[in-house]
Amino acid sequence: MYDFTGLIQGINKWLHSILPAVAADVVGWILIAAAFLGLFAILGLVLVLAERKIAAFFQLRLGPNRIGPWGIFQTVADAIKLLLKEPVGTNRADSFLYNLAPYFVIIAALMSMSVLPFAKGLHAYDIDIGVFFVIAMSSLGVMGILLGGWASNNKYALLGAMRSGAQMISYELSVGLSILTIVLLSGSLRMSDIVASQSDYWFIFKGHIPAWIAFMIFIIAGTAETNRTPFDLTEAESELGAGFHTEYSGLKFAFFFLSEFVNMFIIAAMGAILFFGGWMPLHIGGWDGFNHVMDFIPPIFWFFGKVSFLIFLIMWFRWTFPRLRIDQLLTLEWKYLLPMNLANILLMAFIVLMGWHL
């Protein structure tokens, strides 16, 4: 009903008709890049505000309420402040790596966003290994954190970075395996295929209990991937001050800060796509009337609605739980989540093999 394929192809055709082929492609890329950068900036602003408002809600506070109605322009003001701030660094830092690190983090976050389908036909790059691409890109982000922590020449930063390294390598596994459980159901790594195959039921209903287990593991590991409480050992405010970004200020700090929120968005988006049908409305096999009514709600609302719900869930964790210790974090992964995950994959494979899924 709401298909963006035509619109996107129309714009492409129109560009090609007024420009030579190469120029048209370049302009197309620039438009896409601008769109994503815009989305990136808006996401950052909205998510930071949302986090602060939600935190305030959990903590019996009002949250930002001075700039604009209900404080909605607070993050805009914060962004301007960060832009205008003097970048203060350390003399003894390895300046090349120190300056490079924030870009690693932010580029990795941007790249993984490129394969997300926001609606039917509305995606930048529908690569056939889409899921794999996201996993690969999100694990690149840890390079930036490691580099930043190492190059800062600060022991707190180093401790944070090393923690982050151990954490990321461990939880990468859980994210990957829980995604694999769903790939077993869809039979494809392409994002659009995964979404399309949920047109009758979302995977979380389709896959019975293994899908629920996979979802829980995914959301736990995803929270760990984005370094958020209860897994925020990399920052660990009460132990390490600010962790890996202790020595960063101004815009470079903003990059780290922003990428944390965008990574959270990516994890929530992946969760929505894999388990809750992405932009697919709530469809129940056989109930044609109901499905038809649901189709009237635009897919973009479905997608962002589901993502918002998952983001709220992750924020809820943050404002409720205490932090784990590093050895407990690794124990949780290697002793509990990983074996559970492997057994879960077998179970799912069995279900798919027997055709017991919905």
Add this chain to the structure above:
Amino acid sequence: MNKMKNENIKAIIQDWVPDLEFTEDSLEYVTVVVPRASLRHFLRKLRDDEQTKLDFMFCLTGVDYPKYLEVIYHLESTTLGLILVVKARTEDRGENAVLDTVSDLFRTAEFHEREVFDLLGVRFKGHPDLRRLFLTEDWVGHPLRKDYVDTVNIVKR
């Protein structure tokens, strides 16, 4: 009750060492002045003896007197409820301002002795880590002494 306990502990100590000097400084607690040579021995005996069991040092105070420095140990027994104040005096305020450490008997004395060393300049022989605690390593003088001069920060009224 307390009076009885006080007489009790006084009797015990007089039984051990008859010629120790008791002072009447404190109305509440029995106060005894111990020769510095037998300080460690005496405190160990107080801590380990079945009759006294003074195992808890709740305060350690250093005082500067014109002729000597005095360290006051407040001891209490967590089991018997006895309290005893032990005083030890250094030979003088300069070169020989030395006392034996009791930090191995009462671990809490480790910090307290460092504080007394820092602010009053009593050197504790055998202390494992006798450094200044509050002030910087290169500080000159000991501020809690009566003759310490600081024309800027000390306002005499």
Add this chain to the structure above:
Amino acid sequence: MKTEELIINPQGKTEEYFINMGPQHPATHGVLRLLLTLDGEIVRKVDADLGYIHRSIEKMTEFDTYRQIVHLTDRMDYLSAHMNNEAVCLAVEKGLQIEVSDRVKVIRTIMTELTRLSSHQLWWGVIGMDTGALTTFMYAFRDREMINDIFEETCGARLTMNYFVPGGLMWDIHPNFQKRVKDFIKHFKTKLPEYDTLLSDNVIFRKRTEGIGILSKEDAISFGVTGPGARASGVRCDLRKKHPYSAYDRVEFKEILGTKGDTFERYRVRILEMWESMHIIEQLIDNIPEGEILEKTKAVIKLPKGEFYQRVETARGEFGANIISDGKKSPYRMKFRSPGFSNLSVIDHLAKGWKVADLVAIMATFDFVIPDIDR
């Protein structure tokens, strides 16, 4: 499991390094500097460097009158301001050999218990923050605010009250006092179980605290640890029971004792103490006797020659004021035995072999107030 047992290759040589925790660090709650020797994440040695907020209060007392000294004491442990004031007041009263009226005693007891409650509330908020749960802080402040309002109404200040003076109280309680305290107790009785559901029963928090930093009874006594930290190890050190002062001999309450002595036990003791404090206040708040609120004393108090020691139980442990008087208007020497000072000395012993995160949790359960340590 202790972290050292987790190391697979004990022969593998790692290099120890130093890290400066403080003077500006979120977990030290003030200007405390800890020089940590770490092996990876494992703490090998904790060397405390004090003095960043040393104000020489002990030296200042030698030039001040006794009335002035009271005002210095609530700048030490500002979260137990009433208790510190009480210690000096009681010591001076001991020297003057005056007995305050029952009204004063009861009001002092209610005030100190309210202080204990507010201090423990702040501590609860802070231990949550130190273990990573930020919401506890705001919950604690919601309830603490009510106590501060009560203090403000009667004492005129919210943190450094200076309400107790040698011989009694600065002035009488506010007419609303009893009603507001009762309202607060009613309110807090419904909120304290919330503390348990939010933090005490949290699996992660339990894992972070249970079996960590175990303090044996012998060590607690030897290191001079007092307060909830020692009571969690089973040391009967509550001065309110042991040497009752003010009106503690006429109220009925339990001395909370633990057995395990680990971080969680210290946490539990404090939570249970809040119930006991409320119990004490409930017994007294309707029975404030009539009487003088201020005994007659000279404008400039001179104590006779001698030593006057007063021990009181603050929220952190035993606070002692030792006045050595030579008969003048200022003490010859005054020593404050602060609970945090002795409690800090045990940190090195406790944190050895545990992780940095455990060190933070252990420190949080001793609830250090740095001006109290430095004095």
